[in-house]
Amino acid sequence: MPLWLQLRNRLIYLIASGRFQAGDKLPTVRELAVDLGINYNTVSKVYQDIERDGYIVSKRGKGTFVADQGPAQAEEAKTEVDFLTDEFIRQCRELGVPRHDIADVLQRRLAAAAE
The missing domain is CATH 1.10.10.10 (Winged helix-like DNA-binding domain superfamily/Winged helix DNA-binding domain)
Structure with missing residues (x-):
């Protein structure tokens, strides 16, 4: 980055x-x-x-x-986790990742972390 x-x-x-x-x-x-x-x-x-x-x-x-x-974005980012999640989504969108693919990526990473 x-x-x-x-x-x-x-x-x-x-x-x-x-x-x-x-x-x-x-x-x-x-x-x-x-x-x-x-x-x-x-x-x-x-x-x-x-x-x-x-x-x-x-x-x-x-x-x-x-x-x-x-901006409203700052008002909504009350916790570090919320902020990090918002940043993750924003950066994925900047890379051109469709919304539904972002959710799929996150679910795969969560599943991998659970193993």
């Missing part, structure tokens, strides 16, 4: 799970890039992506903050 997507998913999880609350200030793009040891442009891309999705807002000269009301 690409690094930018890992970072995006992690930040969305932290917001959806309540670790970051509405109004919390996030680290600057530069601070986060240095802290994680990754490229500035990678962090910038993630911030732009999750801002476009409504998870965060940028205030010129003040910083980047968790949005007061995130």
